[in-house]
Amino acid sequence: xxxxxxxxxxxxxxxxxxxxxxxxxxxxxxxxxxxxxxxxxxxxxxxxxxxxxxxxxxxxxxxxxxxxxxxxxxxxxxxxxxxxxxxxxxxxxxxxxxxxxxxxxxxxxxxxxxxxxxxxxxxxxxxxxxxxxxxxxxxxxxxxxxxxxxxxxxxxxxxxxxxxxxxxxxxxxxxxxxxxxxxxxxxxxxxxxxxxxxxxxxxxxxxxxxxxxxxxxxxxxxxxxxxxxxxxxxxx
Amino acid sequence: xxxxxxxxxxxxxxxxxxxxxxxxxxxxxxxxxxxxxxxxxxxxxxxxxxxxxxxxxxxxxxxxxxxxxxxxxxxxxxxxxxxxxxxxxxxxxxxxxxxxxxxxxxxxxxxxxxxxxxxxxxxxxxxxxxxxxxxxxxxxxxxxxxxxxxxxxxxxxxxxxxxxxxxxxxxxxxxxxxxxxxxxxxxxxxxxxxxxxxxxxxxxxxxxxxxxxxxxxxxxxxxxxxxxxxxxxxxxxxxxxxxxxxxxxxxxxxxxxxxxxxxxxxxxxxxxxxxxxxxxxxxxxxxxxxxxxxxxxxxxxxxxxxxxxxxxxxxxxxxxxxxxxxxxxxxxxxxxxxxxxxxxxxxxxxxxxxxxxxxxxxxxxxxxxxxxxxxxxxxxxxxxxxxxxxxxxxxxxxxxxxxxxxxxxxxxxxxxxxxxxxxxxxxxxxxxxxxxxxxxxxxxxxxxxxxxxxxxxxxxxxxxxxxxxxxxxxxxxxxxxxxxxxxxxxxxxxxxxxxxxxxxxxxxxxxxxxxxxxxxxxxxxxxxxxxxxxx
Numbered sequence: 001x002x003x004x005x006x007x008x009x010x011x012x013x014x015x016x017x018x019x020x021x022x023x024x025x026x027x028x029x030x031x032x033x034x035x036x037x038x039x040x041x042x043x044x045x046x047x048x049x050x051x052x053x054x055x056x057x058x059x060x061x062x063x064x065x066x067x068x069x070x071x072x073x074x075x076x077x078x079x080x081x082x083x084x085x086x087x088x089x090x091x092x093x094x095x096x097x098x099x100x101x102x103x104x105x106x107x108x109x110x111x112x113x114x115x116x117x118x119x120x121x122x123x124x125x126x127x128x129x130x131x132x133x134x135x136x137x138x139x140x141x142x143x144x145x146x147x148x149x150x151x152x153x154x155x156x157x158x159x160x161x162x163x164x165x166x167x168x169x170x171x172x173x174x175x176x177x178x179x180x181x182x183x184x185x186x187x188x189x190x191x192x193x194x195x196x197x198x199x200x201x202x203x204x205x206x207x208x209x210x211x212x213x214x215x216x217x218x219x220x221x222x223x224x225x226x227x228x229x230x231x232x233x234x235x236x
Numbered sequence: 237x238x239x240x241x242x243x244x245x246x247x248x249x250x251x252x253x254x255x256x257x258x259x260x261x262x263x264x265x266x267x268x269x270x271x272x273x274x275x276x277x278x279x280x281x282x283x284x285x286x287x288x289x290x291x292x293x294x295x296x297x298x299x300x301x302x303x304x305x306x307x308x309x310x311x312x313x314x315x316x317x318x319x320x321x322x323x324x325x326x327x328x329x330x331x332x333x334x335x336x337x338x339x340x341x342x343x344x345x346x347x348x349x350x351x352x353x354x355x356x357x358x359x360x361x362x363x364x365x366x367x368x369x370x371x372x373x374x375x376x377x378x379x380x381x382x383x384x385x386x387x388x389x390x391x392x393x394x395x396x397x398x399x400x401x402x403x404x405x406x407x408x409x410x411x412x413x414x415x416x417x418x419x420x421x422x423x424x425x426x427x428x429x430x431x432x433x434x435x436x437x438x439x440x441x442x443x444x445x446x447x448x449x450x451x452x453x454x455x456x457x458x459x460x461x462x463x464x465x466x467x468x469x470x471x472x473x474x475x476x477x478x479x480x481x482x483x484x485x486x487x488x489x490x491x492x493x494x495x496x497x498x499x500x501x502x503x504x505x506x507x508x509x510x511x512x513x514x515x516x517x518x519x520x521x522x523x524x525x526x527x528x529x530x531x532x533x534x535x536x537x538x539x540x541x542x543x544x545x546x547x548x549x550x551x552x553x554x555x556x557x558x559x560x561x562x563x564x565x566x567x568x569x570x571x572x573x574x575x576x577x578x579x580x581x582x583x584x585x586x587x588x589x590x591x592x593x594x595x596x597x598x599x600x601x602x603x604x605x606x607x608x609x610x611x612x613x614x615x616x617x618x619x620x621x622x623x624x625x626x627x628x629x630x631x632x633x634x635x636x637x638x639x640x641x642x643x644x645x646x647x648x649x650x651x652x653x654x655x656x657x658x659x660x661x662x663x664x665x666x667x668x669x670x671x672x673x674x675x676x677x678x679x680x681x682x683x684x685x686x687x688x689x690x691x692x693x694x695x696x697x698x699x700x701x702x703x704x705x706x707x708x709x710x711x712x713x714x715x716x717x718x719x720x721x722x723x724x725x726x727x728x729x730x731x732x733x734x735x736x737x738x739x740x741x742x743x744x745x746x747x748x749x750x751x752x753x754x755x756x757x758x759x760x761x762x763x764x765x766x767x768x769x770x771x
Contacts (some may be wrong), residue, residue, distance in 0.1 A: 089549030101538030128525030
C-alpha cells in the first residue's frame with residue numbers, strides 16, 4: 001500500500017532531514033514510526049501526504065508515485081498532521097461537508113459516515129459550532145472524522161493520539177484495527193511507545209534521518225521492551 | 237519599562253518581516269531582490285508626494301498663504317492615519333495568535349497593551365512620514381525658515397500620528413465591541429464597520445467643505461483654509477503656533493498632548509485588555525447541533541463557497557477589499573441620480589475639461605473597482621491550514637482559480653452596474669461607451685490575476701494577525717501600486733492625447749489589459765502546481 005524507496009529530503013540551507021529511507025507498509029497492517037524529536041518523522045509523513053516536495057527517491061501509494069501522480073495518491077490516502085490547524089471560520093459540519101464535496105462522497109454516505117464517526121467521538125452536538133470555539137482535542141477529533149469519512153486505503157497520521165481523551169483514544173485504536181481488517185493500512189508516528197507496542201504489527205525506528213530498525217514489532221523488540229530498544233538505539 | 241523593552245524588541249523583530257528576511261536563507265535571497273525594489277518604490281512615492289506638495293506650495297505662495305501648508309499636511313497625515321488605523325486597531329491590539337503566549341508571561345497587561353499601541357504607532361508613523369518628509373522639504377525650500385522650524389517640525393512629525401491613532405483605535409475597538417455584542421446577528425460587526433467607514437468618509441467631506449461662496453474663498457484664501465483645517469484637524473492652531481510661529485510652549489503642548497493621549501490609551505486598554513480581548517474573541521458554542529442530510533456540491537462550487545466563507549469571516553479583509561466597490565456604487569448612484577447631465581456638461585465645458593474628463597471617467601471607475609483585489613492576500617490567508625487544501629486530490633490550479641472566481645464575482649457585477657448607470661445617466665455613446673463598459677471590468681480582472689500571481693510567488697503563512705497579510709504584505713500592496721500607476725498613467729495620457737476625442741488611450745488600455753489578463757490566466761494554469769509545491 002505504501003512503498004517508500006530511498007527517500008531523502010534536504011531542506012534549503014543544507015539541513016538533511018531524511019536520508020535514504022526505504023520501507024513498505026502492506027495492506028492490513030499498522031506500522032508505527034518512532035524517533036526522537038527532529039529525527040525526520042514529520043518530514044517523511046508530510047512527503048507521503050504530498051504536502052512537501054522532495055528531490056531524491058520516490059514514494060508510492062497503491063502503486064502510484066506521489067511525485068508523478070499526486071492526485072491519484074491523495075485520493076487513496078488520508079493525512080492527519082501533528083497540529084490540527086483547521087479552517088476556524090467554518091463550523092464543524094461545514095468543514096466535513098467541504099471535505100466530502102472535494103472527495104465527492106455522495107450525500108447519503110456522508111450523512112451516514114458523519115453520524116457514525118461523530119457519534120463515536122461524541123462530537124455530533126458540536127458540529128454546528130465554529131471550529132474557532134473548539135478545544136485542541138475537539139479539533140483533533142474533527143480532523144480524524146474528516147480523514148475517516150473518506151474511507152481511505154491508507155491513513156498517514158502524525159502523532160494522532162495527542163490531545164485525545166482516553167475514551168476517544170480507545171475508540172480511535174479500534175477504528176484503526178477495523179480499517180486494517182478491511183484491507184486498509186495505517187502508518188503513524190508516535191512518541192508513546194506503549195501505544196506502538198500494543199497497536200502496531202510493525203515498527204520503524206528512525207534516528208537522525210536514517211532508518212535504525214524496521215520489522216515486526218515482536219521481532220524488533222526481542223526480549224526487552226520497545227522503550228529499552230529505542231533508548232539503546234538512540235544512545236548508540 | 238523594563239518589561240516593555242523585551243516586547244518592543246519583539247515588535248522590532250516582527251515589523252515588516254525583517255527578522256525573517258535576515259534569518260531565512262530563502263527569504264534573504266528574495267530580500268536582495270525586493271529591498272532595492274522597495275527602496276525605489278518608497279523613493280517614487282516620496283517623489284510623487286513631493287511633486288504634489290510643490291504644486292500646492294507654489295499656489296499657496298502665490299496667494300500669500302504659504303504658512304497654511306505645514307498645517308494642511310499635518311491634517312492630511314492625521315486623516316490618513318485615522319482612516320488607515322480605524323479597522324486595523326481592533327485586530328492589531330487584540331486579535332493576535334501570540335496573545336496566550338504573551339499574556340502568560342509575567343508582564344502586566346497594561347505593558348502588553350502599551351507595546352501593542354507602540355507597534356501600531358511605528359506602522360502609522362511610517363505612513364505619516366511619507367507625507368511629512370517631502371512636505372517639510374518643499375516648505376523649507378519655499379519659506380526658508382530658521383533652525384527652530386526644523387527642530388519643531390521633526391518633533392511634531394513624531395507626535396502627529398499619535399492622537400488620530402488613539403482616536404481611531406477607540407473607534408475601531410468600540411466598533412469591534414459592538415459587533416461582538418451583536419454576534420447573534422450574522423455579519424453585524426461587518427455592517428457596523430461599513431457604516432462607521434462611510435460615516436468617516438462622509439464626515440471628512442462635510443468638515444472639509446468650504447463655507448461660503450467661491451468668491452469668498454478667493455478673497456481670503458488663508459482665512460478660509462485656516463478655518464477649514466481647524467475643523468478637520470482641531471490641533472491645527474497649536475501646531476501652527478509651534479511649527480510656523482516657533483512658539484516653544486505650544487510645541488511642548490502639542491508633543492505633551494500626544495504623549496498624554498498615548499499614555500491614557502495604554503492605561504485604558506491595559507485596564508480592560510484581557511476582558512475586552514476575551515469578549516471580542518469569544519466564540520459561541522451551543523453544542524446542540526442535530527445532524528440532518530447535507531447538501532452536496534461539485535468540487536468547483538465547494539472551493540468557491542469555501543473562499544466566500546473565508547472572505548466573509550474577516551472584517552478587515554472585507555473592509556480592505558470591498559470598500560472601493562461600495563464607494564464606487566455610492567458615487568455612481570449619487571452622480572446618476574442627483575447631478576443632471578446638463579449641469580455636468582456646463583461645469584465641464586466652462587472648465588474646458590469636457591473631452592478629457594469623460595474619457596478619464598473609465599479610469600476613475602477602474603481605480604475604484606480594481607484598487608484592492610481579494611486575491612492579493614488570499615493565498616497567504618490559508619495560513620497554517622494550508623495542509624488541508626494541499627493534501628486534497630485536486631490540482632492546485634483548481635483552488636487557486638477559486639480565489640480568482642471570488643474576486644471576479646465581486647468586481648465584475650459592480651463594474652458592470654457602475655458602467656451601465658453612468659452610460660445611461662450621462663448618455664454616453666460610441667467609443668466612450670465601449671471604454672466605459674470594458675475598461676473597469678478588465679482592470680478588475682487584471683488586478684485580480686496580478687494579485688493572485690504576486691501572492692503565489694510572495695506569500696506568508698506564519699502570520700499571527702490577519703492584518704499582516706491583508707494590509708501589510710507585498711501581495712496586498714503591489715497590486716494597489718500597479719493599479720494606481722496604470723490609472724494615473726492612463727489618465728495622464730488620456731488628457732494629453734486628443735485622438736478620437738481623447739478615447740484612443742482608454743481603448744488601447746482596455747486592449748492591453750485584456751492581453752495581459754489572458755497571459756496571466758494562462759500563466760496561473762500552467763505554473764499553479766509548481767507554485768503550490770513551493771508553498
